[in-house]
Amino acid sequence: MELHTVWFLLIAVLFIGYFVLEGFDFGVGILLPVLGRDDKQRRVMINTIGPVWDGNEVWVITAGGAMFAAFPEWYATLFSGFYLPLLLILVALILRGVAFEYRGKRHDAHWKHRWDLCIFFGSLVPAVLWGVAFANIVRGVKLDADHEYVGGFFDLLNPYALVGGLTTLALFVTHGAIFLALKTTGDIRARANRIAFTAGLAAAVAAVVFLTWTLAHRYTAGSLILAVLAAVALLAGLAFNRVGREGWAFVGTAAAIGLAVAALFANLYPDVMPSTLDEANSLTVVNASSTPYTLKIMSWVALVFTPIVLLYQGWTYWVFRKRIGTQHIPD
Template sequence: MSLQEFWFVLIGVLFTGYFVLEGFDFGVGMLMPALGKGSDARRRVVLNTIGPVWDANEVWLLTAAGAMFAAFPEWYASLFSGFYLALLLLLVALILRICAIEYRGKINDPRWRARCDIGIGIGSWIPAIAWGWVFANVVHGVPLNEKKQFAGTVWDLFGPYALLGGLVTGLLFALHGAMFLVLKTDGEVRDDARRTARLLLVPATVAVGAFGLWTQLAYGTEWTWIPLALAVLGLATAVAADLGHRDGWAFTGTTVTVAAATALLFGALFPNVLPSSLDSAFDLTIHNASSTPYTLKVMSWAAVLVTPVVLVYQGWTYWVFRKRITVEQIPAPVGLPLGPVKD
């Protein structure tokens, strides 16, 4: 395996980790208004399931973007310039979500918490849909000219394949989040999460199947049938396990589906990193978009040394916070009152 191939695979692994871990974070935020309806304690149960881990999950995106910038600067430059409006909207949504989660409990006022809940919802729905739309466009190809610059308009990015990609990640992340809530909660919240998951199973399965088959037939190779089959198997496992109340296996099923779908996209993309829809001669590949061999070699040593430490730390975090959460465990809200404090 060449260094260019190694870093393409590593970036694919980083995005897979991000979509698997942040995917259920987005799903929890998307479902929070419905599953937390009628009670602030219920909303806090939903939010507390991701409380100890959501910020660490976002590190996968920072690492993936940093690796893309260092290993394939041409890919990074063309992607972020061509998708700057979409990625700016996605970044604003992520910032809104971060602020809403962090500041929700700072003021003991129902109106304040309601506004923060809206921010959490917006900051979860937009990225969940936008990521599928962006990656579907990357696989399909964008209008790159001979200078490897984006030569189209934002409307060129709204094809049927890209829109289906956004629908797939929206539904899949919502289902992934529902399965996570079934695994991490108990009582009435868990019952409602299970009902929501069962409502999402059919549309998510249809959307994933249609998008996966389209991707395979239009852009895939012989070996990418494997991740497509694994994605379908993961959804089948989730259905069977949920019906049997095997919560861990149900969540494992959606995890496999998210990971396999990401592998399918990267497998269909290789050896390109950003195809041109104008002329294949203008494609960005792992070879013409990469950094120098020396840069890739230094980065490889850093990745080999640091990555195991990060994985062990994050695995330990999930193990520590593995218990279920119930409404009865939620204490009364505390925080500074809204407005001036009287003596």
């Protein structure tokens, strides 16, 4: 297998890890004003992701760095053409991170309420815009012969991309609700279970529409199989949630998100950014990649450091694996 294909697969794995892990972070943040009826309950919800949210964001930073080094043409076109939506995502993530740190600095209800809103919008905006961005990447955008994006911001807000944004939003809310049911006790757990089922039905409908639309435009045998498996995993997760098996339900929604993202990348290959103006203008794993020597050095670095990062993050989740409730929150 060529190294540029290997790195395409590695970037796909990094985005899968990001959406699976950061997905429940976004879901918890979006559900904060819905499930958190008082300050103690909101503190419980924030504490479920408190030890891990910043580590989850490392996945997208690593994916961006890998894209920059392995496929500089792809990186340049994507970050220039999608400048505004990616900037909005970055601002939202910064705002959310600041809110996590500053929320508890003052014992004032208005102060906390304002930061809670920052957590909500800082989770909602990326949850929608990541779906919009990836839908446009898979569908294709207006690239000229120099591989430069020549469309406008509102070209990115096409119906297909908006359905993609609604799909990621519904999936992340479902994933976050199941994570809360897995990590909490008492009233929050019960209400999270109910919301997970309702949101899951909406996610299932949106995902079927989006994946069907995607495969109708362009598909491979691999992307079709992955899409079907994603749908089965989501339905299995919802079924486990109904019988109170939150651990297996979380595995189901995590698998559904991971398989759905894998289906998009499988559908994209060998392109990394198709052109809707002329197929010859499309960026592929060949014409967008770095030199073989650069990819070889990157491969050795990844081989050494990736297991260390995975072991550390796995250990973090193991340490903070227990459920928490309002009884664990001091007055």
